[in-house]
Amino acid sequence: MPTYVEIMAQIEALQKQAEAIREAEITSVIAEIRQKIRDYELTAADLGFGAIGPAKEERIKQPTTRASVKPKYRDPVSGKTWPCRGMMPKWMKAALEAGHTREEFLIPET
Numbered sequence: 001m002p003t004y005v006e007i008m009a010q011i012e013a014l015q016k017q018a019e020a021i022r023e024a025e026i027t028s029v030i031a032e033i034r035q036k037i038r039d040y041e042l043t044a045a046d047l048g049f050g051a052i053g054p055a056k057e058e059r060i061k062q063p064t065t066r067a068s069v070k071p072k073y074r075d076p077v078s079g080k081t082w083p084c085r086g087m088m089p090k091w092m093k094a095a096l097e098a099g100h101t102r103e104e105f106l107i108p109e110t
Helices: 004-040 054-059 090-097
Strands: none
Touching: none
């Protein structure tokens, strides 16, 4: 049975071997990716690495916009509001921990 020191030496040797193989594979992978970029005339923007270029703008039919959501709760102290979407704001979290209920902060519907 191998000793701890022998196993650690084997691990170190295998890690060096794995790193050498990785470096060799990286070189060929980069070459392959560069060839695909040339073949398909891709830009950094096409790959999501930069600003939208003219080629990408032509493919975008309509910009997406988010509809605004009416606030549902209001902090009476600061006047800040929360539509009950996304993370709970700190003021609401603190109020709930202090024993208040969400209903106390509801904005009346008009």
